[in-house]
Amino acid sequence: MANDLLGTGGSATRNPLTLLTVDELRQRTSTKWRMHPPDVLPLWVAEQDVPLAAPVADALRRAIDLGDTGYPHGTAYAEALGDFAARRWGWHDFRVAHTTVVPDVMMGIVELLRLVTDPGDAVVICSPVYPPFYSFISHADRQVIEAPLGPDLRMDPAALDDAFRRARAAGRKPAFLLCNPHNPTGVVHRRDELETVAELADRHGLRVISDEIHAPVVLRGAHLTPYLTVAGAENAFAVTSASKAWNLAGLKAALAIAGPQAAADLDRMPEEVGHGPSHLGVLAHTAAFDAGEPWLDLLLDGLDANRTLLGQLLAEQLPAVTYHRPEGTYLAWLDCTRLGVPTEPVAEPGVASQLVGPAKMFLDRARVAVSAGEVFGTGGAGFVRLNFATSPAILTEAVTRMGRAGQAYRPATD
Incomplete structure (x- = not known):
């Protein structure tokens, strides 16, 4: 057994x-x-x-046997993700220096929103969407503006354009919280759709944060396009982890990734955020991306x-x-x-x-x-x-x- x-x-x-x-x-x-x-x-x-996948279980067992239960250190997690992204998605210009470890994907998203928006600013989401988007945004004292999906359950450019316009009118620093792939519909956004997002965000002055927690779970017939690989996404962010693909939600650790024009913003992440991830979580997620x-x-x-x-x-x-x-x-x-x-x-x-x-x-x-x-x-x-x-x-x-x-x-x- x-x-x-x-x-x-x-x-x-x-x-x-x-x-x-x-x-x-x-x-x-x-x-x-x-x-x-x-x-x-x-x-x-x-x-x-x-x-558990064997490489993850082995990494955790080794840490327990060694009593290696202290504080996380180093960039092995980001390096493993970068190698995985290159192999899996062709993301060859992934920059380890433009990453930071955060407790989990939703906490990373909230911290990024605090960096690039102000209290009262609007955050656009494409409904129906992952329920914590609503609660985490509102609890962070930002307002939600919906851009409903189209009848085909894909992003509707006209709805995005209207929502982005309203978000810009509602505050100085609006943002768009993208779900890629989309939860709950299971849609994997195409590159042309993400290019439209980038163009509209640039036109209306929104910062984009892409939740890519399900990115490794793309089924036959579809291909994942990381948002940060899209032209025009240079000032955006992505947040991901191995938690959904390898069932590691209880082992807290995620990575926030900045586009090249957003790296200075990521550098302003408060130091205390980095104390939230679990060392065992970092080891487990690293093993998953590296050998899973x-x-x-x-x-x-x-x-x-x-x-x-x-x-x-x-x-x-x-x-x-x-x-x-x-x-x-x-x-x-x-x-x-x-x-x-x-x-x-x-x-x-x-x-x-x-x-x-x-x-x-x-x-x-x-x-x-x-x-x-x-x-x-x-x-x-x-x-x-x-x-x-x-x-x-x-x-x-x-x-x-x-x-x-x-x-x-x-x-x-x-």
Whole structure:
């Protein structure tokens, strides 16, 4: 069992999503498996049902054996990411000197917003989008302006232009918080789309911060373009980590990266921010980028298979639900509006634990936990987000349960 959990031995060429049973997963104490009662199958928060990749486990074990649990030091994390970015995305001018370690991606984003915007300034986001964008921006005393995605769930240039214009009118130092790839839709932005973002940001005077936490999780048929490789993005930032691809959210460490014209701003990052990352986190993320690609490739094959399986299951079990096939991430954005489940506004956009609409129905009637689309902002009502980074068996059982609940559901009539 130990070898299987580590992804070594006989499991070294196997799909990481197939290595753990439900009983093993229920021994975990993280939020995915402890938020709900044991009869609930959790397909909500972005944790994967996988064992640690062997290089990550080995790095952590070595540190524990040595008692190497002090403060992080050096640039090995940034160097590993730079090498990974060159191999994976063709980003050959990645500059280690233009990076700094931050506690996690969202804290890095907030600190960057504090560097380049002032209290009261506007931050544009493309809704529906990752719920903490709303809460973190508002808690930092900045205002949110939405630029809703188009009907194809891709960024709408006209909506961006209008939102950027309004953001510029609302304050001296507006910003755009990009999600690349996009959560919850799974869209991987094309280079031409990102070039449009850069052109509009330059025209209206917005600084761009790109959340690229899901960047390594790009599925067959799509290609990730790091925002900082796009012409016109020289004064922008990106923030990323290995946490989503290698399931390391509990090992805190991320990297903020500045374009060449933004390096001076990054140099103003307060010293105390660098005390937030965990040394074990830095070691784990470094090992993932440095030696975790074989494991990642097996994972991506498994996710691609699950992506296809999910489409088949929905067609069989929930034909009223429209499935937008994701290009990246392991998150599926499901249109459940045809089920007729009443929706209602959430108390506070951005609080991901709120359950309304179809998500509440699936929890109550199917004992399957998915994320309510309403918490993702404008455009989310009637949708749910489903995390398919689990075993085919769990995915099949969950969608089968959802299908029975959906078929039995009858909208209330006057």
